[in-house]
Amino acid sequence: VKEKECRVLVLNYRTKSDDGKWAQNGIVATVVNGEAVPVVQSRITDACFNDVVLIPMGADKVFVRSSTGDDVLAIVNSAAEFFKLVFSNRMRWD
Numbered sequence: 001v002k003e004k005e006c007r008v009l010v011l012n013y014r015t016k017s018d019d020g021k022w023a024q025n026g027i028v029a030t031v032v033n034g035e036a037v038p039v040v041q042s043r044i045t046d047a048c049f050n051d052v053v054l055i056p057m058g059a060d061k062v063f064v065r066s067s068t069g070d071d072v073l074a075i076v077n078s079a080a081e082f083f084k085l086v087f088s089n090r091m092r093w094d
Contacts, residue, residue, distance in 0.1 A: 025065060025070070027072055027076065028057065028093055030060050031061075031062060031087065040054060049079070051066050064087075076090060
């Protein structure tokens with residue numbers, strides 16, 4: 001009789017400092033009125049924020065980051081009136 005070997009694979013992920021810095025430079029936001037992410041991305045690009053990138057997180061949440069690696073919160077705060085039109089909630093990624 002052969003015994004069956006049972007192995008359990010446990011994935012272990014350790015955050016690297018680069019990953020943490022990348023996430024901390026972004027924000028999590030809620031898209032206003034449930035608009036499609038590509039539509040919101042087009043509006044942001046049309047407003048000449050070419051380095052602001054949206055990453056869908058599911059439902060109406062997006063991760064907003066800068067493609068140049070800058071702190072996106074500073075960019076959003078500098079044009080707060082515009083970004084209030086596309087995002088209802090904005091918060092730093094913790």
